[in-house]
Amino acid sequence: MENENIKCSQCNSTFNKMFLLGKQGNIDTCPVCGGKMDDVAEEEHEDWITWYYYKDPEYGDFSLWDKLPNDPSALTLIKEFKAPPENNPGGLEVVKDILRTYIPDAFKYPEEKTPIVRCPKCGSKEYTLMNKGYSLFTGFLGSGRVKRVCNYCKKEF
Structure with a gap:
């Protein structure tokens, strides 16, 4: 039930069930329009894969992996998220943009002050x-x- 989404039949808004349970205590009514909520059976992006955003505690730098590294204990997992594979149009830049929706300052270099x-x-x-x-x-x-x-x-x- 953790990653299950439900969709409003009137305004087509999609919400996570756990979010609705925590916000309003029920999953029957849409918080946007008050309409009836329906289960979403299929995932919106079926071709997307799981990406892993790690920090190396020894060097302090960050890295993106599309599979679990050989020795994940040497790294600190910051975020696990879904995004298109690297061979999609846009490549890693699309993946980084999706990561920035979760972590806004990911892969941004400090400006010269x-x-x-x-x-x-x-x-x-x-x-x-x-x-x-x-x-x-x-x-x-x-x-x-x-x-x-x-x-x-x-x-x-």
């Missing part, structure tokens, strides 16, 4: 940080500050 500093004159990203020294006009004022000097055009910014 530090801004890229570029030379205002030539646009180079390579520069050297130098301390401001003594100046004839300002003396020691500002001598503790850091200035950037472009490695290509030698502009200070």
